[in-house]
Structure formats: structure tokens, C-alpha cells
Amino acid sequence: MRHHVDFATPDDLPALADLLAELFSLESDFVPDRAKQLAGLRLILDHPELGRLFVLRVDGAVAGMANALITMSTVEGGRVVILEDVIVSAGLRGGGLGRRLVEHVLAWARDQGMTRVTLLADRNNPAALAFYARLGFQPSAMRVLRRRP
Ligand SMILES: CC(C)(COP(=O)(O)OP(=O)(O)OC[C@H]1O[C@@H](n2cnc3c(N)ncnc32)[C@H](O)[C@@H]1OP(=O)(O)O)[C@@H](O)C(=O)NCCC(=O)NCCS
Numbered sequence: 001m002r003h004h005v006d007f008a009t010p011d012d013l014p015a016l017a018d019l020l021a022e023l024f025s026l027e028s029d030f031v032p033d034r035a036k037q038l039a040g041l042r043l044i045l046d047h048p049e050l051g052r053l054f055v056l057r058v059d060g061a062v063a064g065m066a067n068a069l070i071t072m073s074t075v076e077g078g079r080v081v082i083l084e085d086v087i088v089s090a091g092l093r094g095g096g097l098g099r100r101l102v103e104h105v106l107a108w109a110r111d112q113g114m115t116r117v118t119l120l121a122d123r124n125n126p127a128a129l130a131f132y133a134r135l136g137f138q139p140s141a142m143r144v145l146r147r148r149p
Contacts, residue, residue, distance in 0.1 A: 008053035015062035064088040
């Protein structure tokens, strides 16, 4: 099994939308909507200043993804990352690929001079919480609040 992580291309978008459909079915906050997911993915691809889409490829096929959105922090005094949409294909989990994928994104962020990576994980997803803890992510005292503008 050969695997590597690189940046997404337009040809990857249908496979990435499939992965997001699975992810948003798992997360209680969200409902999948393929047209919106494709539009969001396309927006990132067309505007790299907004973020980067990373694809995990196994034997040439899309087997996972991560979305590194770029924002800035006055606390940090520079650009920081919001890590979203992390998923590995169901049949390939538990073999170290998720770690490789996220460590690739962390290395990229470091190379870009970014000093913080923040993510949201569903409190009802103990597998993801355990995964991120193994990768060194610390809990935050902040609560997430949302509304429509
Ligand atoms: C979360 C996810 C990306 C992890 O990918 P993965 O390839 O299964 O994870 P890895 O095999 O690379 O595991 C990395 C580390 O996390 C730990 N880990 C992974 N899944 C775990 C689980 N279910 N329970 C406990 N620990 C777990 C591993 O033991 C490993 O530890 P180590 O490297 O220190 O030995 C994958 O399970 C997934 O796609 N889940 C569904 C989507 C999802 O929930 N995404 C997160 C959204 S916030």
C-alpha cells in the first residue's frame, strides 16, 4: 500500500464531497448538502489565501482529506490555521494514515510560519477526541457559539 499526502486538484472534488457527506453524517451539528460542500471546496481551491485542501492518496486513489483554513490571530500576532474536515476512508482507519495526514498539515503550517492550529471536534465522537489527543491537541476553555449573521 503506497500512500502520500498532497494538495487537492479540481479532479478530486467529487471524492472529497463523498468524504464530507460521510463526515457530516457523523457530526451532530451538521447535515450534508453535496452542492454546498462542492461550492465550499471549490472556493478554497480557487482562493488559496483562504486555505489549503490536503488529500491523502493510497495507491493513487483519494483515501482521506484535511482542510487547513487560514485566518489570523491578534493573540499570536500572525496567521494561524483552523483545521477542518479531517477524515480517512472507513476501511483504512486505525493504521496510522490519519496521523500521517494531520502531521503533514502541521508541518506545512510550521513551514508557513503559522503558530497555532485550532479545531472543533464533536463531543460525541470519542474516537476523534482520542485521535487528536494522541496528536498533541489540548482541550480549550473556550466554548463554541454560533448564529446566522
Ligand atoms: C479520526 C480519524 C481521522 C483517525 O484516523 P486514523 O487513520 O484511524 O488514525 P491513526 O491510525 O493514524 O491513529 C493515530 C493515533 O490516534 C489513535 N486513535 C485513532 N483512532 C482511535 C480510537 N478510535 N480510539 C483511540 N485512539 C485512537 C491511535 O491509537 C494512534 O495513536 P498513536 O499514533 O499514538 O499510536 C479517522 O478515525 C476518521 O476518519 N474518523 C471519521 C471521521 C472523523 O471523526 N473525523 C474527525 C472529525 S473532528
